[in-house]
Amino acid sequence: xxxxxNISKFYSKNQTVSLGLRxxxxxxxxxxxxxxxxESGSGKTTLLNVISGIDTxxxxxxxxxxxxxxxxxxxxxxxxxxxYIAFIFQSYNLIESYTVLQNVEAALILSGYPKDxxxxxxxxxxxxxxxxxxxxxxATKLSGGQKQRVVIARAxxxxxxxxxADEPTGNLDSESAKMIIxxxxxxxxEKLVIVVTHDFSQVEEVATRKIRVFDGEIVEDKxxxxxxxxxxxxxxxxxxxxxxxxxxxxxxxxLLATPKKSxxxxxxxAFAIFFFAFAYATFLDSRSGLTGQNYDFGFIPETRIxxxxxxGSPFTESEITDFENHSKVNTVxxxxxxxxxxxxxxxWEIKMSxxxxxxxxxxxxxxxxxxxxxxxxxxxxNEVLLTLPNYYEDEALSNFLGKEATLKFxxxxxxxxxxxxxxxNDIINVVDEEYRSYVFIHDDRWDYFGKLFGFNNYATIKIDxxxxxxxLSDYWVSLASDLNDDEMYIxxxxxxxxxxxxxxxxxxxxxxxxxxxxxxxxKVMSQYEIQLSQNLFDQxxxxxxxxxxxIFANDPIEASQLYEDLSREKxxxxxxxxxxxxxxxxxxxxxxxxxxxxxxxxLFVMFGLMFLAIYFISYxxxxxxxxxxxxxxxxxxxxxxxxxxxxxxxxxxxxxxAAFAYIIFLLLVIFISPFxxxxxxxxxxxxxxxxxxxxxLLFVSFFAVILSRRYLSRVYHDSVAxxxxxxxx
Numbered sequence: 127x128x129x130x131x132n133i134s135k136f137y138s139k140n141q142t143v144s145l146g147l148r149x150x151x152x153x154x155x156x157x158x159x160x161x162x163x164x165e166s167g168s169g170k171t172t173l174l175n176v177i178s179g180i181d182t183x184x185x186x187x188x189x190x191x192x193x194x195x196x197x198x199x200x201x202x203x204x205x206x207x208x209x210y211i212a213f214i215f216q217s218y219n220l221i222e223s224y225t226v227l228q229n230v231e232a233a234l235i236l237s238g239y240p241k242d243x244x245x246x247x248x249x250x251x252x253x254x255x256x257x258x259x260x261x262x263x264x265a266t267k268l269s270g271g272q273k274q275r276v277v278i279a280r281a282x283x284x285x286x287x288x289x290x291a292d293e294p295t296g297n298l299d300s301e302s303a304k305m306i307i308x309x310x311x312x313x314x315x316e317k318l319v320i321v322v323t324h325d326f327s328q329v330e331e332v333a334t335r336k337i338r339v340f341d342g343e344i345v346e347d348k349x350x351x352x353x354x355x356x357x358x359x360x361x362x363x364x365x366x367x368x369x370x371x372x373x374x375x376x377x378x379x380x381l382l383a384t385p386k387k388s389x390x391x392x393x394x395x396a397f398a399i400f401f402f403a404f405a406y407a408t409f410l411d412s413r414s415g416l417t418g419q420n421y422d423f424g425f426i427p428e429t430r431i432x433x434x435x436x437x438g439s440p441f442t443e444s445e446i447t448d449f450e451n452h453s454k455v456n457t458v459x460x461x462x463x464x465x466x467x468x469x470x471x472x473x474w475e476i477k478m479s480x481x482x483x484x485x486x487x488x489x490x491x492x493x494x495x496x497x498x499x500x501x502x503x504x505x506x507x508n509e510v511l512l513t514l515p516n517y518y519e520d521e522a523l524s525n526f527l528g529k530e531a532t533l534k535f536x537x538x539x540x541x542x543x544x545x546x547x548x549x550x551n552d553i554i555n556v557v558d559e560e561y562r563s564y565v566f567i568h569d570d571r572w573d574y575f576g577k578l579f580g581f582n583n584y585a586t587i588k589i590d591x592x593x594x595x596x597x598l599s600d601y602w603v604s605l606a607s608d609l610n611d612d613e614m615y616i617x618x619x620x621x622x623x624x625x626x627x628x629x630x631x632x633x634x635x636x637x638x639x640x641x642x643x644x645x646x647x648x649k650v651m652s653q654y655e656i657q658l659s660q661n662l663f664d665q666x667x668x669x670x671x672x673x674x675x676x677i678f679a680n681d682p683i684e685a686s687q688l689y690e691d692l693s694r695e696k697x698x699x700x701x702x703x704x705x706x707x708x709x710x711x712x713x714x715x716x717x718x719x720x721x722x723x724x725x726x727x728x729l730f731v732m733f734g735l736m737f738l739a740i741y742f743i744s745y746x747x748x749x750x751x752x753x754x755x756x757x758x759x760x761x762x763x764x765x766x767x768x769x770x771x772x773x774x775x776x777x778x779x780x781x782x783x784a785a786f787a788y789i790i791f792l793l794l795v796i797f798i799s800p801f802x803x804x805x806x807x808x809x810x811x812x813x814x815x816x817x818x819x820x821x822x823l824l825f826v827s828f829f830a831v832i833l834s835r836r837y838l839s840r841v842y843h844d845s846v847a848x849x850x851x852x853x854x855x
Contacts, residue, residue, distance in 0.1 A: 127191060127357045128154045128177060128288070128318070134185035135172055135342075146172040147183070148342040155355025156287065159314035161329045162322045164339035170322045171216070171292055173339060177320065178211045178290045179203045180764060180846040191357050200842060201769060207846075208237075208766040209361045212281035214291035216322075218273040219761045220265040223383035226252060226276050227261040233283040235368070235376065236766035248283065254309065255279045256302070271298045278306055282313070284765060287358050289313060291321045295328055307332060318358070368771060377778040380758075387751050388783065394744050395780075395787035395826065402825055403791065405736040406818070407810035423708035425465035425491060427558040428682035429456070431689055432706040434674040441672055449677055454684040457496055460672035461576030464492045472535040474565065476526065476544070486526075490565040492533075494572040497556050497678065502566070509545040511566040516551045517800045517812055523547040531565070538604055542567065551815075555681075558709075561812060577663075587656065589616075589646065591628035602655045609659035610645070616656055618648040632666050639666050682709075741829070745836060752837050759841045772841060777834045784830040788823060795819065 130153075135146035147169050154160060154177070164170040175181035176188065179195075180203075188195045190206065198206070213219070220229050230248040239247060252258055255275040265273060274294060281289055291310065295303035310319050311332035323329055326336065334353050338346035368376070381388040423432060435441070441460070449458045459465070476486040495502045495511060502511065512526055526547045533540040542565075551560045567575070587603075589596040606615055614630070625647045631640045641662060651657070658666075679685035689707040696702060759772055767775075799811035814822065 127189070127355065128152075129189040129192075130177070130186065131189070132186035133176060133183050133188060135169075135176060135181070135183050145169075145342045147176065149186070150342075150344055152337070152344065152347070153355075154318055154320065155357060156318050156359075157315065157353045158318055158335055158355055159311055159329070159333050160318070160320045160335045160337060161326055161333040162320065162337045162339060163324070163326050166324070168339045169342040170339045172342075174290050174292055174320060174322050178213065178288070179206045180213075191360065204763060204768045207764060208768060210286055210288050210358060211764075212284040212286040212289045213764045214274075214277050214281045214289065214294045216293040216296055218265075218270075218277050219757070219764065220273055220276055220280075221383075221758055221761055222265045223380075223758075225262050225264050226257055226268070226279075228379065228383075229265060229276055230279050230283050232376075232762070233280045233765045235372065236762070236771065237284055239283075251279045251282050252276075254282070256305070271302055274298055275302070275306065278309070280765065282309075286317075287361075288318045288320070291319070293322060293324065295323070303328060318355075368774070373771075373774045373778060377775055377782065380775065381779060381782065384755075387754060391748065391751055391779070391783040392787055394747050395784040395830070396790065398740050398744050398829055399784075399787050399791050399822065399826060401740050402737070402829075403810050403814065403822065405733060405740075406821070407813040423466055423706065425493070425558055426708040427556065427678075428709040429555075429679045429685045430465075430708055431677040431679065431685060431692065432462070432674065432708060433677060433692065434704050436701055436704055438673070441675055446672075446675065449675070452688075454679050454688045455677055456680050457678040459494055459496070459572075459676045459678065461573050462672075462674060462676040463576050464572070465676060472533060475532045475534060477530040477532070478525065488563060490563050492572070492575065493557075493564055493566050494569050495566040496569050496572075498553065498566060503569075505545065505568060506543075507568045507570055508542050509568065510542045511546045511548070512544050513548055513550040513553065513557070513564045513566075515561045515563065515812075516549045517561075517802065518549075519800060523549070560815065586633040588631040589628045590631070591626050591646070598656070602652070604655065604657050605660060605663055606657035607660075609647075609657070611659055611661035612641075612643065613645045613647055614656060614658050614662060615647050615649040615651065617653050618650045619653075623648055630662075641665055685709075741832065744829075745833065748833060748837070752840055756841060760846045763846050769842065773834075773838055776837050776841070777831070780830040780834045780837070781827070784826045788826050791822070792819065 130150050133150040133152075134148055137144045137146055150173065152173075162170045162173060172181065176183050190210070195202075195206075221232065224232065227248055230252055231244060234244050234248060249258070249261070252261055255278055257272060257275055257279065260268065260272060265276065268276065274296070275298075278291075278294060281291075289310065294310065295306055298306060307329055310321065313319055314332070314334070321329055321333075326333075330350075334349065334351040336346065336348045336350055337344055423430075446458055446460060449455055474488045474490045476488065478484045478486055490512070495505065498511070510531060512531070514522060514526070524547070526544055529544050531542045531544050533542065550557060550562060550564060554560050557564055587598040587601060589598070609615065625645055627643055628646050629640060629642045630644045630646075632638070644662065649657070677688065679688050685707065689705055692703050692705045693701070759767075759775070762772060762775070794808070795811050795814050798808060799814075802808045802811055
C-alpha cells in the first residue's frame, strides 16, 4: 500500500513560497485504476510526483507498505522508483537522441532483463502500442501522439507494480487514446495505475476511483468500482549492476546519438591536453636552468661526479685505478675539460659528398668512447660514433654513415671517419640530453684534445726576456712539428723580428708551470696564436698526469651515494677532495640554493595556476553540455538508473573523449614530431617521451575525473521533478 498522511509540499522561487499540496491524506493499493482530476495548477501533478518519489515533501509522512519514508536519502528514493514505479509523462521525457527501439530497450537494460530476450521483448511491446513501423525513428522525428505511445511502451517494459501517468492521452487522437486507456486498464488488473487527466470522461469507463484536487487539497475521493486494494509486493532490492561491457555499449550509444555534443566534449579535452602540453613543455624548458644543475660543468648527466684534490696535487695512476675498481663506478675519465667546454670554440664540418657546397656544419659535444663500454675499444684512433636526436629520420642516420668529419678548432683541423650513427635516445642513460647531438672519439684522441683544449681555454702565458716581460691571454696554443724540443713560435711583428731566449710561465686549467730557457722564434702567422714543440707541450701536462677527473657512477642513485661518500673522505681532519655533482647542487648550503628553491616553488605555483585556468575555462564550456544532458540523466533516473549507473555513464563519457583526444596527441608525437622544426608551435611535441606521455595521461585522467565529479554533482543537485520541470520552463 502507498499511504499519505498529512502530506504538504511547498515550492520556493525568487524568495516566494507557494503551496503545492496541503494536508493530503490518501491510501492506494494494487488493482486500482485511480484517476486524479482537477483544474490546471490545482496540484494533481505535484501529488503524482510525490507518490512516485520524483519530488520531495516537507510535512507529513508517506508510507510504503507501512514503512516511513521521511528518512529516505536520494539513493533510497532511487531504489524505490527502480523497484516500484513506471512513468508516463505528459511532456514525454524521452531520450530525444534515441530511436523508438532504443528508448524501450533502455528500460529493459537498466532493469536487468535477460539479454537474449531483450530485443524481442522490446519489439513486442512496441507492437502493442502500434509503433512497429517506427522502431528506427529518433524521438525527435515523432509526432506528439507517437511520442506518448513510446512513453507508454517504455513504462510497460519496466514491468513495475505502480504505473503513474500524467495526461497519457493528452496528445493522442480519440482512437489512439481509447487504445492506450484500455491497455492501462488491462495493466491495472495486477498493478496500481494512477492517471492524472483533465478529461475524466476518457477514463470513466475503466477507472475504479476518482480523486479531485483543488488548491493543493483533495476535495473528492470517490470509489467508482469496488475493488479490494492490496499491499505492494515486497520486492528485494535489485542488485543488478550493468557490467563494464554493457555500460560501455550504452555510453558509446549516448556519444554516437549526440555527435555535436560529443565533438564539443572532444574539443574541450583536446584543448586541455594541448594547453597542458604547452604549459608543461614551457615548465620543463624554464625549469631546466633551475633544477640544481650546474651548467658551468657543461656535460651534466646524473651519473657524473667531478673530482680534484684539495691540496692541488695530481691524481696518480694507482688512484685512478682504485676509482675504476670501485663497486659504484662505471668509468673514470681523466683530462675531462671537453666535458666542461660549451663547444663554442670549435665546429664540426661533415663532408656529405665531393661537392664543396655539400657540407653539414654541426655543434657536437665531444665525449670519450669508453663511456659506451668495451665494444668500441678496438676502433681505429680516427673513427668516431655520431648520435642524432630522434627527430631525425632513419634515412639521415645512413646518410651520415661513412662520411668524413672534420673538427675545426681555431686555425687547426682534425679529420675523422664516422664509423657508426645511432639515435641519442638509444644511449640516454649515458648522455645528459636526448635532443643534443654527440660525437664519441677514441680515448687517446680524447686525452690529447682534453689537454690541448683545456690549455687554450684557461692558459695565461708570461714571457720573461732580458728584464722585460710579455703577458699574453686568450691566445690559441697549438703544436708545430718543425720545432726542436725547447722552441716555440710567436707572432712576427716589428718588435719581434729575431729569435731570443726567455723563461715561459704557463698557468693552465690543470697546473702552473715555468719552463726556463725556451727559444722564442717569431713567425708570420695568426696574431693571437702560439705554437709549441711536442716536448714543451708534454712538460706542461706533467707527462699525462691529470689534476681533475670525472667519475661516472653505475646509475643516478649510486652517483648521489658516491658524492656523499667522497665528500666525507678526510685526511688529518681535512677534506681530501673537492667534489662536485653537476646534476644536483646541494641547495641547502648556499644562497643560490635558497634562490633555487624559491624559483622552483614559483614554477610549481605557475603550473598550478595554469592547471586551474585550464579547468575553469573547460568547465565554462562543458557547462553547456551538462545543462543540455541534465534532462537525459533525469530520465535515466526515472527508468531505473541509480547513482552508480549515472556515475559510470558520466565518467566513461568523459574518459572516452579524453582518451580519444589523448590518442590524437600521441599520434602527433609519433608521426609529426620528427618533422617539426625548432621555432614551430608544435615543437612542444618533442618534449614528450614515454615518461612525459605517461604524465600527460595521468593529467588527462585526473582532469576527466574532476570534471565528471563536478558534472555528477550538478546532476544530483536537484530532484528529478525539479530537473524535468526546469527543462519545461
